[in-house]
Amino acid sequence: MNKLTINNLDLFYGENHALKDISLNIPNRKVTALIGPSGCGKSTLLRTLNRMNDLVENVKITGDVHFDGEDIYQQSDVKALRKRVGMVFQKANPFPMSIFENVAFGLKAQGVKSTEEIKAVVEESLRSAALWDEVKDRLDSDAFGLSGGQQQRLCIARAIAMEPEVILMDEPTSALDPIATHKIEELMDELRKKFTIVIVTHSMNQAKRIADKTAFFWMGELVEHGETDQIFNNPIDTRTQGYVSGEFG
Amino acid sequence: MLNRTQQDKVLLGAIWASASITILFLLWVMWHILSNGLSHVSWEFITGAYTRIGEASGIWAMIVSTVYMVGLSLSIAAPIGIMTAIYLTEYAKPGSKIVKVIRFCTESLAGIPSIVYGLFGMTFFVTTLGLGFSILAGSLTLSMLILPVIIRTTEEALMAVPISYREGGYALGATKIYTIWRLILPSAMPGIITSIILSIGRVIGESAPVFLTAGMVTQIPESVLESGRTLTVHLYKLTQELFTQSEWDQAYATATILIVLVLALNLATKIITNRYNKVSH
Amino acid sequence: MDSAMTTNTLKLPEKATKKRDWIETVFHLLFLGCAMVGVLSVATIAWFVFHEGLPAFQQAGISEIIFGREWLPPALFGIAPMIVASLISTLGAVIIGVPIAILTAVFLAELAPKWLANLVRPAVELLAGIPSVVYGFFGLVIIVPMIEVLFHIPAGNTILAGIIVLAIMILPTVITISETSLRALPSTYKEAALALGASHIYSIFRVLIPAARSGIYTGISLGVARAIGETMAIIMVMGNAPAMPGSLLEPARTLTANIAMEMSYATGIHASALYSTGIVLLVFIVLLNASLLYLNHKRSH
Numbered sequence: 001m002n003k004l005t006i007n008n009l010d011l012f013y014g015e016n017h018a019l020k021d022i023s024l025n026i027p028n029r030k031v032t033a034l035i036g037p038s039g040c041g042k043s044t045l046l047r048t049l050n051r052m053n054d055l056v057e058n059v060k061i062t063g064d065v066h067f068d069g070e071d072i073y074q075q076s077d078v079k080a081l082r083k084r085v086g087m088v089f090q091k092a093n094p095f096p097m098s099i100f101e102n103v104a105f106g107l108k109a110q111g112v113k114s115t116e117e118i119k120a121v122v123e124e125s126l127r128s129a130a131l132w133d134e135v136k137d138r139l140d141s142d143a144f145g146l147s148g149g150q151q152q153r154l155c156i157a158r159a160i161a162m163e164p165e166v167i168l169m170d171e172p173t174s175a176l177d178p179i180a181t182h183k184i185e186e187l188m189d190e191l192r193k194k195f196t197i198v199i200v201t202h203s204m205n206q207a208k209r210i211a212d213k214t215a216f217f218w219m220g221e222l223v224e225h226g227e228t229d230q231i232f233n234n235p236i237d238t239r240t241q242g243y244v245s246g247e248f249g
Numbered sequence: 250m251l252n253r254t255q256q257d258k259v260l261l262g263a264i265w266a267s268a269s270i271t272i273l274f275l276l277w278v279m280w281h282i283l284s285n286g287l288s289h290v291s292w293e294f295i296t297g298a299y300t301r302i303g304e305a306s307g308i309w310a311m312i313v314s315t316v317y318m319v320g321l322s323l324s325i326a327a328p329i330g331i332m333t334a335i336y337l338t339e340y341a342k343p344g345s346k347i348v349k350v351i352r353f354c355t356e357s358l359a360g361i362p363s364i365v366y367g368l369f370g371m372t373f374f375v376t377t378l379g380l381g382f383s384i385l386a387g388s389l390t391l392s393m394l395i396l397p398v399i400i401r402t403t404e405e406a407l408m409a410v411p412i413s414y415r416e417g418g419y420a421l422g423a424t425k426i427y428t429i430w431r432l433i434l435p436s437a438m439p440g441i442i443t444s445i446i447l448s449i450g451r452v453i454g455e456s457a458p459v460f461l462t463a464g465m466v467t468q469i470p471e472s473v474l475e476s477g478r479t480l481t482v483h484l485y486k487l488t489q490e491l492f493t494q495s496e497w498d499q500a501y502a503t504a505t506i507l508i509v510l511v512l513a514l515n516l517a518t519k520i521i522t523n524r525y526n527k528v529s530h
Numbered sequence: 531m532d533s534a535m536t537t538n539t540l541k542l543p544e545k546a547t548k549k550r551d552w553i554e555t556v557f558h559l560l561f562l563g564c565a566m567v568g569v570l571s572v573a574t575i576a577w578f579v580f581h582e583g584l585p586a587f588q589q590a591g592i593s594e595i596i597f598g599r600e601w602l603p604p605a606l607f608g609i610a611p612m613i614v615a616s617l618i619s620t621l622g623a624v625i626i627g628v629p630i631a632i633l634t635a636v637f638l639a640e641l642a643p644k645w646l647a648n649l650v651r652p653a654v655e656l657l658a659g660i661p662s663v664v665y666g667f668f669g670l671v672i673i674v675p676m677i678e679v680l681f682h683i684p685a686g687n688t689i690l691a692g693i694i695v696l697a698i699m700i701l702p703t704v705i706t707i708s709e710t711s712l713r714a715l716p717s718t719y720k721e722a723a724l725a726l727g728a729s730h731i732y733s734i735f736r737v738l739i740p741a742a743r744s745g746i747y748t749g750i751s752l753g754v755a756r757a758i759g760e761t762m763a764i765i766m767v768m769g770n771a772p773a774m775p776g777s778l779l780e781p782a783r784t785l786t787a788n789i790a791m792e793m794s795y796a797t798g799i800h801a802s803a804l805y806s807t808g809i810v811l812l813v814f815i816v817l818l819n820a821s822l823l824y825l826n827h828k829r830s831h
Contacts, residue, residue, distance in 0.1 A: 052420065057342065079550070083422035093413035096436050109423035109431070155417070162421055257731040264641060267633035268650075271705065274698050275653055278660075278668050332564035340561055351565050354572040360815050361575065362759030364786045365808045369575045371793060372582060372801075393571045400568065424550055426557045454661035457761040457790045481663045485762055488667055504664050511659040515652065 003028040003166060003196040004049060009063035011044060013056070018044050020220045022063070026166075026213075031188060031197045033211030033228065035204060037243065040217040042200045046168050049198065050085040051078050067166075083110070086159030090171045092151035094143035094158075099126075099135050102143045102154055106162045121161050128194075129157035130187050149180025153187065160191075167191065169199040173206065185210050204244060208232055216240045279508065286505030289498040295506070299467045306499050308506070310469045314384065314477030318463065319452045321388035321473060322395060327445055329392075330399030337400075338407040339429055359397035366394050367458030375462055385473040387463025391455060395448040402447060406440020407433065439525035443518050450514045453507070456481040480507055579812065583805030590799075595806055601772040601788070603796070607803040611774040613810060615689065615782035619764065620757040622693030622778070623700055628750055630697075631704035632739070635746075638705070639712040640734055651709075658702035666766030669695035674767055681779055687769035690778040695763050700753035707752065711745020712738060744826050751822040758814055761786040785811045 004026035011019035019041045026032050034042040047053045048065060051072060064071045072081050083106075094102050103122040112118055122139075126132040131153045135146070143154060152172055159167055169188075173181040188197060188210050201207050207214050208228060215225035216239075224231060224240045235241045251259065297307020333351070341348045370390030380386040410433050418428035434441070456479070464476030465486060478486070480503060487500040587595060590607045598608020634654075638647045673694050674686035719741055723733030739746070761784075769781020770791060783791075789804050789811075796804055 050420065052416065055416070055419065079422040079424060081422075082420055087416075087420035089413060089416065089420075091413065093411070093417045095414060095417060095432055105418070105431070106421035106423065109418070109421060109427045158417075158421065253729070253732065257729050260731050260735060261641075264633045264637050267630040268637035268642070270630055271634040271654070271701055272650060274701070275657055277672075278657070278665070278698070281668060281672060282664065329564045329567050332561045333568060336561035336565040340558055341565075347565075351569060354569040357572050358568060360755065360819060362755075362761075362786060362811055362815065364759065364761045364789050365575070365579065365812065368789055368793060368805060368808050369578050373574070373578055393575075396568055396571065425554055450659045454659065456661065456663050457786070461790070461793055481661045481762075484661075484663045484667060485766070488663075488670055488766055500667060504667050507661050507664055511661070512656060515656050515659060519652065 001028045002026060003068065004198075005066040006045075006048075007064050007066070009045075009048065009061065009065065011041075011048060011053070012060040014058045018220055019048075022222045024215055024222055024225060026196060026198055028196050029192060029194070030212040031192050031199060031210050032213040032215065033207035034198065034200045034215050034217060035202070035207050035243075036217035036223075038202070039219075041220040042217045043170055045217070046170055046198060046200050049166070049168055050082050050087055052087065054078060083162050084164050085166045085168060086162055086164035087168045088152070088155050088159055088170065088172045091175050092148060092155050094146070094151050094154055097143065098140045099143050099146070099154060100139040103157050103161050106158060110162075122157075125157040125161040126154075128160050128191070129153045130183065130190070131157055147180070149176050149183055152176060152180070152184060156184075156187065156191075160195075164195065166196045166198065169197065171200050171202060174202065181206075204232070204246075216243060218243070282501060282504045282508060285497075286501035286503075289502035290505055294499075294502055301467070306495065308480065308483060308499075308503060310467050311478050311480045311483040311503075313469045314463070315453060315479045317384045317470060317473065317477060318388055318391065318459070318479055319449050321384060322391040322452050323445060323448060325388060326392035326396045326399055326448065330396050330444075331403050331441060333396075333400050334403035334407055335429060335434075338404055339425070339433070355397045355400050358393065359401070363394060363455055364457045366390050367461035370458060370462040380474065382462065382464030382466075382476040383474045384463055384470050384477050387459050387477075387479075388473070390458050390462045391452050394455065394458065395451050398448050398451060399444045402444030403437070403441050406437035406444070409440065410436045439521050442521055446514050446518050446521075450511060453479075453510055453514075454481060456485055460485070480510075579805055579808055582802055583809045584802075586799055586802035586806040590803065595803065596810065599774050603792070603800040603803060604798065607799075607806070609785065609788065609803075609807055609810065611772060612783055612785045612788050612807065615768070615775060616758055616784040616786070616811070616814070618775070618778075619689055619692040619696055619768070619782075619784060620754060622689070623696035623757045624750070624754060626693065627697035627700045627753065628704055631701050631749075631753070632708050632746060634701070635705045635708035635712060636734055636739070639709050640730070640738070654702050654705050658706065662699065662760060662763040663766070665695055665699050666763035669763060669767040677779070683779055685769065685781065687767055687781050688779050689768060689775055689782050692764050692768040692782075692784075693778070695767050696757045696760060699760065699763065700757050703756055704746075704749040704753040707749030708742065708746045711742040711749070714745070715741050747822055747825050751818055754818055755815060758811070758818070759786060761790050765790060785814075 002025040006022055006024045009019055009022040010017070022045060034045060036042050044053070048061065053059050053061070061073065064073060066072070067081070067085070075081060095105060097105075100122055103125050104118050107118050107121060123132065126135060131150060134150060143151065146154060156167070173184050176184070185206065188199070191197060199211065211228045213225065214228040214231040216223045216231060218239050224235060224237045231240065232244050235244055294307055295312065296309045298305045299307055299310055337348060337351060367390065370386060374380050374386035374389050375382055414432050414436060415428060418432050459479050460482045463479070465478040465482050466476040467478050470477040484500060484503045484507065487496060487503060491497055491500060586607060595607050595609055596613070597610050598606060599610050600606040600608045601611065638651060642650065669691055673691045677683070677686035677688060677691055715738060719737050720733055723737040724730065728736070764784050765787045768784065768787065770783040770787050771781040772783045772788065775782040785807050788807050792800070793804055
């Protein structure tokens, strides 16, 4: 069962042809890793899935992206889409407010008023992000006081609080040390039971460790995609071979 | 001809001399006014009434007029200025024609000498709109004058808010206005408050456009449609007639009050920026 | 954890998308409307100043106003003395103030011990915020009598007094902006110069100041704008006689002072002539900004 279906997607930044005829299926409740050298278009593709590219000037997109069978670029309500497709960024971006308020932000933005309800969701989201035990005694303190890894898990909790169906992760551990990275990878293993995860990563080992499916991008093209094992052990395309064996990239 | 080392010595001397002159004048101005003024600042002087004949020389009416002027000018200019800055940073396409026009106009506003504001305010607000010499006419004039200060400083504060906050907000499905209101504006608040303090300083410091629009009546204005004399205008009027010792003392004391006010505003800005820097780093 | 998430279906209030979009549009228009206030203000001021100032130019003649040496409203409206007074006082303030300011900026950015710089810098900022009437007052009680004593003249309210007061007033502006642009230079500039064996002073004057030129120009032009636009401090120390000054030790009336002193009682053609004075002042400001643009433009080529 596919959660997201990308059909013949082309994306231009002005003159720059950043994504070339991409077709890819993202399976439900699985982790799909997008890999490839910098500038290959993997982050750009990620940002088309919740229409974050709408914020950029001069972007032209053709082709379509179906989410549960519905074309997200035909839908006018971007906010509703972003509620269902959460995002975690490369560098943890907690808001300048308390830990509690960070997680509650999305709910309040949706107009949820009930304090009880918000409290419950905040706790549950922090538990799901494996952060609750570390922060339950200081929910009202500033989010910037957390360590880098904790901040990133806070951002995951913030995304989970919206009860999304898909979580997009843009190199979520690239700014973290190995121990914090390990924690997030463990967390993702839990999260895949509930959410569809699409992760952009530059670490092939990370993709190997956590991804069910892997897609390899090269200069705006989707070169090859399939089961993670197959991509790393029996790549078909020579470019994939070269990249996963560490010859370039 | 001097050789290199000698030249260096001359230049070094010039630098030290210049710095000394600056510091000397600075201390001189402050010391001269404070030393002659502080002893004449009393509770009675601050809260007392003023009569022209000279039996009462308090500046309470001038303080009230100044406060009215500051309050009214800011309540006109601050919302408009802040919303203009929001438009420029959050809505308008950077580099578009409309942005260029707005930028050009705010820069022009900043470049117009204050006396021209006085000239305009007197003809437009006082006469054409029939507001008369009044706190309202003065505040409208000054709000035009401080508008560019508020716009520019607020814009800088908004631009300093990391893009990642906006992305984070939108990625959670928040609307633009919610993200601005709950996330971007609070993050930019120290900068916005600084811009407001700067404007307070501007309003307190102006004099020429003030007496041309708000007049110089030494009574406490009962409404914004009455004339009032601000502290700077008062100091100017006092210096026109420095005959008796009491008049000298009043002038020094008023100048002292003005310096103390400016000092307080500067301190407030410093405290806000320091606290903000501590939080963000 | 996982069953809990699916069963807890959070009830998000159903806000119609249409209503939300409508609110977005309203705010967008509100912000745009506010942004237009500045545009409207400039347009209104420009229209008023020119509309009110043109009758005097038409009735008295442009050359009679600009080159006329007699100001006798409502008959003669020559403002040549005021133009000369404004230019001389500004020029004098620049000649005295700018070198001192730039060298002080160099001192703060490069030479001063940290503790001293941290003491002087806020003091200079404070100096920038002090109202001009306070400077005028200082000039009136200190500079004016000093000139009387030094030059043995009966009245010290002279152009020289104006020049000194203006020079003090432009110091903070020029210092602050020059220092900021000196500090903004990459440290590699200085290191490169020092590595070539140049002395610290030599690298300051040959490398750092030229590199920070554009910021220093901006500081100077803001200082000039402050000097030429200054009104009250000038009125208080310069004597304000509307006659062509023969030397720096004579009183004179600037363009700004002319407006401030007569506006409250002027009517008809007299008021219009004051607007013409304002137009001339604005022309100077435009020329000043144009030359700043030219200098910075020339530099980038």
